[in-house]
Amino acid sequence: MNLVLWTLAVPLVTAAVGALGGARPFKEVTMVGGLALTFVLCLATAGQFLGGRPPAAFADALRVDGLSALVLVLCGFVGLLSGTYGAGYLRRNEARGVVTPRMRREFYGLIPAYVFAMLLVSMSNNLGIMWIAVELTTLASVFLISFHDRDTSLEAAWKFLVLGSLGLAFALLGTVLLFASGQGSLGEGMSGLHWTRFMQVAPELHPFTLRLGVVFALIGYGTKAGLAPMHTWKPDAYREAPSPAVVLMAVGMVNGALYCVLRIHLISKASLGPGFSEGLLLTLGLLSVLIAMPFVLIQWNIKRLLAYSSIEHVGIMAIGVGLGAEAAVFGALLHMTYHSLAKPLAFFSAGTIAQLHSSSNFDRIGHGTFSRTPVASALLVLATLMITGSPPFGLFFSELMILGAGFAGAHPAATAVFLAALVVLFCGFAYQVGQIVLGPPRDPADRRVPQPERFDLGMVTTIGVAAVAVVSTFYLPAPLMALIRAATQVVWGGG
Amino acid sequence: MTAYVLILSAAGMLVSAFLMVGQKALFTTIRLYGAQSLLLGVVATTMAISESRQELFVTAALTVVLKTFLIPWFLMRTVDRIGIHREIEPFLNVPTSLLICLGLTVVGYRVSSGFEGGTQQVSHHVIGVALSLLLIGLFLMVTRKKAITQILALLTVENAVFLVAIGVTSGMPLIVEFGIAFDVILAVLVLGILVQRLVGRFESMDVSRLSKLKG
Numbered sequence: 001m002n003l004v005l006w007t008l009a010v011p012l013v014t015a016a017v018g019a020l021g022g023a024r025p026f027k028e029v030t031m032v033g034g035l036a037l038t039f040v041l042c043l044a045t046a047g048q049f050l051g052g053r054p055p056a057a058f059a060d061a062l063r064v065d066g067l068s069a070l071v072l073v074l075c076g077f078v079g080l081l082s083g084t085y086g087a088g089y090l091r092r093n094e095a096r097g098v099v100t101p102r103m104r105r106e107f108y109g110l111i112p113a114y115v116f117a118m119l120l121v122s123m124s125n126n127l128g129i130m131w132i133a134v135e136l137t138t139l140a141s142v143f144l145i146s147f148h149d150r151d152t153s154l155e156a157a158w159k160f161l162v163l164g165s166l167g168l169a170f171a172l173l174g175t176v177l178l179f180a181s182g183q184g185s186l187g188e189g190m191s192g193l194h195w196t197r198f199m200q201v202a203p204e205l206h207p208f209t210l211r212l213g214v215v216f217a218l219i220g221y222g223t224k225a226g227l228a229p230m231h232t233w234k235p236d237a238y239r240e241a242p243s244p245a246v247v248l249m250a251v252g253m254v255n256g257a258l259y260c261v262l263r264i265h266l267i268s269k270a271s272l273g274p275g276f277s278e279g280l281l282l283t284l285g286l287l288s289v290l291i292a293m294p295f296v297l298i299q300w301n302i303k304r305l306l307a308y309s310s311i312e313h314v315g316i317m318a319i320g321v322g323l324g325a326e327a328a329v330f331g332a333l334l335h336m337t338y339h340s341l342a343k344p345l346a347f348f349s350a351g352t353i354a355q356l357h358s359s360s361n362f363d364r365i366g367h368g369t370f371s372r373t374p375v376a377s378a379l380l381v382l383a384t385l386m387i388t389g390s391p392p393f394g395l396f397f398s399e400l401m402i403l404g405a406g407f408a409g410a411h412p413a414a415t416a417v418f419l420a421a422l423v424v425l426f427c428g429f430a431y432q433v434g435q436i437v438l439g440p441p442r443d444p445a446d447r448r449v450p451q452p453e454r455f456d457l458g459m460v461t462t463i464g465v466a467a468v469a470v471v472s473t474f475y476l477p478a479p480l481m482a483l484i485r486a487a488t489q490v491v492w493g494g495g
Numbered sequence: 496m497t498a499y500v501l502i503l504s505a506a507g508m509l510v511s512a513f514l515m516v517g518q519k520a521l522f523t524t525i526r527l528y529g530a531q532s533l534l535l536g537v538v539a540t541t542m543a544i545s546e547s548r549q550e551l552f553v554t555a556a557l558t559v560v561l562k563t564f565l566i567p568w569f570l571m572r573t574v575d576r577i578g579i580h581r582e583i584e585p586f587l588n589v590p591t592s593l594l595i596c597l598g599l600t601v602v603g604y605r606v607s608s609g610f611e612g613g614t615q616q617v618s619h620h621v622i623g624v625a626l627s628l629l630l631i632g633l634f635l636m637v638t639r640k641k642a643i644t645q646i647l648a649l650l651t652v653e654n655a656v657f658l659v660a661i662g663v664t665s666g667m668p669l670i671v672e673f674g675i676a677f678d679v680i681l682a683v684l685v686l687g688i689l690v691q692r693l694v695g696r697f698e699s700m701d702v703s704r705l706s707k708l709k710g
Binding site for chain 1: 604608609615629633636640645649652653655656659660663664665667668669670671674675677678681682686689692693696697702705706707708
């Protein structure tokens with residue numbers, strides 16, 4: 001059978017088995033095993049692409065090119081991480097007796113289901129399928145956000161669902177308008193919505209309808225990616241969802257939504273010329289980076305802090321594509337890769353600290369966590385260095401590449417603003433994380449004693465991803481590098 | 496003949512949206528949404544007959560079954576269970592809201608003339624109504640406080656998108672259409688469950704109370 005179908009079938013079956021129930025060890029083994037197998041299949045699919053036989057299924061409705069293969073591998077990797085850390089996360093909560101049967105069902109069912117939807121997004125060559133898959137990720141994440149059933153988690157889930165659905169309605173309208181712009185040239189039936197078909201007939205698309213469609217689709221998928229000003233659901237959702245689910249959203253959904261944004265951008269570029277959608281992406285990207293600044297400085301919650309980091313990084317990737325230079329596009333895709341390694345580390349270490357202190361609010365965690373949870377705190381510092389783009393870590397190089405291409409290209413002023421924002425954000429994160437990790441506890445009498453750190457499954461996963469992230473700084477495997485190049489080829493060369 | 500049916504049904508959808516803006520009883524608002532979806536079904540059927548586009552029969556059938564019967568029934572059951580039947584005072588009063596929606600309709604019609612064939616008699620109205628409906632749906636969404644009304648606003652936006660699809664394309668591919676219908680059902684179910692959880696927790700479905708998360 002086709003590799004593409006296997007890659008989708010395995011997480012789907014895992015989700016079904018997880019939702020049905022059973023003993024805990026069985027569920028843990030199914031989820032982690034299923035997601036590990038999924039990751040292997042993602043690698044195999046990417047391998048088949050690199051071998052020169054692009055995998056496809058359903059009459060090219062699903063098709064893997066360079067961009068798909070890169071996003072697929074990153075999503076598969078994050079899915080495995082999330083499953084492994086997630087099993088450990090739920091064990092910790094089981095030990096405290098705060099897990100209900102509903103939570104178990106939702107957790108073991110929805111995490112693989114989410115992975116399935118992400119992989120479907122990253123392989124879709126059909127704008128209709130792409131929309132359906134993104135909608136599935138949205139629906140899967142609602143119950144993960146309201147997982148803890150607190151007042152605030154219901155609020156976050158509601159805001160997320162309303163804003164997300166609205167964004168998706170816009171994306172659907174955009175898709176319809178894109179389809180309308182090619183009436184007569186795209187042809188009837190399923191293949192009329194194929195991205196490859198759009199690229200073939202790009203010069204014949206009706207400009208007014210296309211322009212309107214591109215704007216709606218970029219706003220719609222931009223909402224899912226968390227580009228400002230449609231980012232407001234992100235801090236709420238990231239605070240409330242359990243850390244393993246947040247990682248799926250912060251890396252998987254971000255990559256998947258950017259994948260959609262890039263596909264739309266490429267259609268626009270092929271038909272209307274580069275200026276139109278590049279200008280939009282550059283503006284939205286800069287706005288995201290700038291909007292993150294004040295909120296990082298006044299932040300009161302560690303997971304919300306990381307949510308603003310996520311908004312910043314989506315912005316950086318959008319800027320990289322929007323600058324309109326090949327080196328910047330390469331930088332943006334390299335950034336996506338390194339971000340997918342560093343962000344899980346950040347959420348896992350912060351999540352562990354939060355879980356052991358029973359809260360993610362700064363005032364409940366207090367100062368000087370280094371003395372109470374040394375390993376998680378050290379990993380959080382490492383993660384902070386990575387996500388703020390400090391040398392020698394990977395994100396430093398990708399940001400440097402985008403900045404270099406920006407100053408050499410047509411938008412030096414925008415690049416200067418971007419650089420200034422990066423510096424402020426670095427200081428903001430250093431200040432906030434320093435406050436948590438360093439110093440003596442402010443009021444020893446008042447402080448709640450956290451649970452002790454243990455080398456459980458969650459901690460092992462965190463250390464594992466830290467090792468991978470550090471090694472990747474100095475050594476990216478040749479096939480991964482080839483994937484990034486192939487993806488650049490797609491985004492810059494249009495296929 | 497078909498032109499009159501099309502224009503009348505499209506106009507009827509616009510009227511139903513205006514009535515939704517002026518309405519406070521939740522049951523009536525849900526019924527208005529049902530009527531609006533029925534008219535969307537009529538538009539699709541008329542197009543299917545007049546332009547002999549078979550796929551549009553499926554669109555029409557899906558629309559009527561799901562959006563005229565299933566979704567309104569589910570929403571009414573939710574309202575019944577919750578026992579809250581009226582919208583509280585919206586952020587804007589009714590006369591102001593109606594005036595703003597009038598302006599939005601003008602904007603919708605203005606934009607529609609940019610489309611290919613957008614100034615021809617029938618499709619001008621269909622696209623114009625669709626864009627106006629979209630804007631009114633967005634307006635409802637930001638001015639209403641009840642969770643159920645926000646769902647209905649979202650569904651109105653979704654109806655508008657379908658009307659655009661019928662008006663400016665030769666119909667979306669069938670598989671995509673089914674996929675979208677499936678997703679819409681799921682979304683309404685999820686929204687319904689969430690509303691029940693919200694009411695169970697806050698003893699109200701006033702979403703303006705959801706204001707703890709800031710910064």
